[in-house]
Amino acid sequence: MNADDPWAVLEPGAYAGRPSRVAPSLLGRYIRRGPVVLRIVEVEAYEGPEDSASHARFGRTARNAPMWGPPGRAYVYLCYGIHWMLNVVTAAEGVAGAVLIRAAAPVQGWDVLRSRRGARPERELASGPGRLGQALGLGAGHSGASLSRGELRLLVGVPVAKPWRGPRVGIDYARARDRARAWRWAEAASPHVSRPRPPLGG
DNA sequence: CGCCGGATTTAA
DNA sequence: TAAATCCGGCGA
Numbered sequence: 001m002n003a004d005d006p007w008a009v010l011e012p013g014a015y016a017g018r019p020s021r022v023a024p025s026l027l028g029r030y031i032r033r034g035p036v037v038l039r040i041v042e043v044e045a046y047e048g049p050e051d052s053a054s055h056a057r058f059g060r061t062a063r064n065a066p067m068w069g070p071p072g073r074a075y076v077y078l079c080y081g082i083h084w085m086l087n088v089v090t091a092a093e094g095v096a097g098a099v100l101i102r103a104a105a106p107v108q109g110w111d112v113l114r115s116r117r118g119a120r121p122e123r124e125l126a127s128g129p130g131r132l133g134q135a136l137g138l139g140a141g142h143s144g145a146s147l148s149r150g151e152l153r154l155l156v157g158v159p160v161a162k163p164w165r166g167p168r169v170g171i172d173y174a175r176a177r178d179r180a181r182a183w184r185w186a187e188a189a190s191p192h193v194s195r196p197r198p199p200l201g202g
Numbered sequence: 203c204g205c206c207g208g209a210t211t212t213a214a
Numbered sequence: 215t216a217a218a219t220c221c222g223g224c225g226a
Contacts, residue, residue: 080220083220087218129218130220
């Protein structure tokens with residue numbers, strides 16, 4: 001029951017701050033929904049309107065409003081009309097910023113995971129933001145919800161030492177300066193990381 | 203293994 | 215019109 005208990009709920013104060021500083025500290029933490037527990041192995045930071053890759057770049061809308069909310073809430077949005085993406089809001093209230101959870105390793109809840117994701121190889125159950133959303137059964141109702149008191153919860157987990165770091169994925173539309181930022185972090189050795197995969201040796 | 207197109211909501 | 219993507223089909 002102490003503060004290092006991997007299964008304890010993670011208090012929002014533990015990850016409040018700029019997404020580009022806090023994001024790597026979310027690697028190794030758990031996401032729980034009912035019987036399903038996933039271990040985060042890949043994240044990306046998205047900051048405010050000054051980040052041309054961020055949903056906040058055109059200002060506040062009904063969809064992205066949670067990005068301006070207090071840390072410790074989810075920002076869930078529909079991508080390409082099909083995929084539900086999970087972000088963890090970390091920036092201070094009134095400041096836009098969130099961390100996209102891109103991939104995770106299954107830990108518990110195999111039956112439910114298989115029912116949502118089908119008979120796929122284990123490594124494909126949550127290896128990508130759309131797959132992860134499907135594995136957790138996410139929907140519009142999760143956006144803006146608390147990640148410490150809601151149905152979806154972030155747990156303490158076990159930190160990942162020296163994660164791989166590289167540029168973000170799927171942001172060709174952003175300015176060169178923002179495309180170049182190394183705001184993607186992953187546990188390089190994990191088979192659950194999405195593509196493009198980090199180089200094996202580094 | 204790689205490339206390609208379709209799915210389908212949101213918002214510029 | 216393009217998007218913080220995935221999947222199945224096809225060819226090498």
